[in-house]
Amino acid sequence: MEYKQIATYDNYLLANMTLGMLQENEIDCHLKDEYIVTVDPLLNPAVGGIKLMVSAHDFPAAGVLITEAENEYLKEIPCPFCKSCSLVVEEKTDRPDSFWGRMKNLVAYGQEELHQKYYRCQGCGGKVDEIPSSL
Numbered sequence: 320m321e322y323k324q325i326a327t328y329d330n331y332l333l334a335n336m337t338l339g340m341l342q343e344n345e346i347d348c349h350l351k352d353e354y355i356v357t358v359d360p361l362l363n364p365a366v367g368g369i370k371l372m373v374s375a376h377d378f379p380a381a382g383v384l385i386t387e388a389e390n391e392y393l394k395e396i397p398c399p400f401c402k403s404c405s406l407v408v409e410e411k412t413d414r415p416d417s418f419w420g421r422m423k424n425l426v427a428y429g430q431e432e433l434h435q436k437y438y439r440c441q442g443c444g445g446k447v448d449e450i451p452s453s454l
């Protein structure tokens with residue numbers, strides 16, 4: 320069975336919550352590098368966070384579930400700047416055109432493409448890197 324990385328997490332709790340949610344929906348998935356991050360958070364940037372791996376077969380369904388769950392969760396989270404509950408997910412993929420650009424990412428991060436994920440407040444336009452944890 321082939322597995323693909325669907326998301327990365329700096330936050331151990333969030334990674335496990337998402338994993339549990341997917342497993343409840345009978346998605347075949349697991350966490351990778353969880354152990355390293357948990358033992359030593361300082362190593363986190365080096366390994367690129369906790370990786371959520373989903374079987375290629377369940378990948379599209381998992382993507383839908385994650386987005387739904389996240390948007391649901393975001394409705395409850397006030398913006399750290401203006402306190403309005405209007406955060407939305409924004410994603411950016413950096414895939415360099417040049418061979419050397421991709422090689423650089425591969426060497427530095429272990430993958431050719433860099434996915435960036437953050438949250439944007441529709442109220443004040445502020446950018447939030449990580450969901451303010453209310454767990």
Ligand SMILES: [Zn+2]
Binds near residue numbers: 401441443
């Ligand atoms: Zn705001």
